[in-house]
Amino acid sequence: MKNKILSFLFMVVTAFSTTSCLEDEYLFDYDNMTPVIELPYVNHYLNLSYKAGSTSVSSKLYVNYSIADWRNIDEDIPVTLDIDQSLLSGAELLPASAYNLTFPLTMTIKKASDIDPTDRDKLNNQSATEILNINLTDPALESGKKYGLPVRIVNAPSDYVISGNFNTMVFYVTIQ
Numbered sequence: 001m002k003n004k005i006l007s008f009l010f011m012v013v014t015a016f017s018t019t020s021c022l023e024d025e026y027l028f029d030y031d032n033m034t035p036v037i038e039l040p041y042v043n044h045y046l047n048l049s050y051k052a053g054s055t056s057v058s059s060k061l062y063v064n065y066s067i068a069d070w071r072n073i074d075e076d077i078p079v080t081l082d083i084d085q086s087l088l089s090g091a092e093l094l095p096a097s098a099y100n101l102t103f104p105l106t107m108t109i110k111k112a113s114d115i116d117p118t119d120r121d122k123l124n125n126q127s128a129t130e131i132l133n134i135n136l137t138d139p140a141l142e143s144g145k146k147y148g149l150p151v152r153i154v155n156a157p158s159d160y161v162i163s164g165n166f167n168t169m170v171f172y173v174t175i176q
Contacts, residue, residue, distance in 0.1 A: 033067075037079050037156040038163035040064040040127065044087075045148075045170040050136065052176065057134050059171055063107045063153065064127040065160060077109040079128070080155035087150035087170050094147040094173070098138035101130060104154065134173055146174045 040062055050057040063079045082104040085093055096103075107128040132149070141147065153167040 034159070034161050035065045035067040036161045036163050037063065037065050037077070037153060038166035039151070039153065039169045040166065041169055044166075044168055045172060048134065048171055048173045050173075055135070055137050057136060057173060059132045061101070061107075061130045061132050061151070061169075061171075062127050063109065065109060067126065073109075073112045073126075075111050075157075076114070077111075077157060077160065079107050079109065079153060081105045081107065081151050082154045084150050084152040084168065087152065087168055088148045089170075091146040091148035091170075091172055094134065094149040094171075095138065095140040097140050098135050098147070099149060100133040100135075103151075105130065132171060134171075136173075136175065141175045143175050146172060148172045 046059060048057045048059055061081075063081065065073075065077060067073065083093070107130060109126065109128045134149075149171040151169045151171070153162050156162050
């Protein structure tokens with residue numbers, strides 16, 4: 001009987017002592033978080049593939065920000081991207097004549113009042129999108145070579161933080 005009482009008391013004390021963590025402060029202060037500007041890709045590179053005989057290949061270039069609710073953004077957010085050759089690994093820099101974008105490139109994430117929530121071409125309501133087109137028949141490209149377009153976020157408004165983890169992206173294409 002004594003063991004049963006002690007076991008019961010032990011369970012009661014354990015139950016009450018483990019509930020104290022419910023009064024801990026949150027790990028994140030969501031009300032005072034600074035939005036982060038990022039390139040929202042799973043990897044830091046993308047190998048662009050195409051069918052034999054194709055004359056071009058395309059990919060969407062996204063820039064994104066993290067915030068609790070996109071409807072709270074009351075200003076346009078200009079984000080500047082530029083080429084960073086240090087990101088290339090085992091590839092040559094894609095010649096500027098072979099693609100349609102001009103760097104440095106400023107992409108603008110629109111304020112909430114200017115966003116059409118039904119726009120399906122966007123990643124989400126917190127992003128800006130450009131289409132990267134690569135001309136595979138450009139005379140500056142050599143058959144059998146791997147080329148890369150290494151992009152880095154280089155500037156954002158001071159109220160935003162540029163992501164330390166997701167601020168780069170390299171688009172690779174191998175010419176056949």
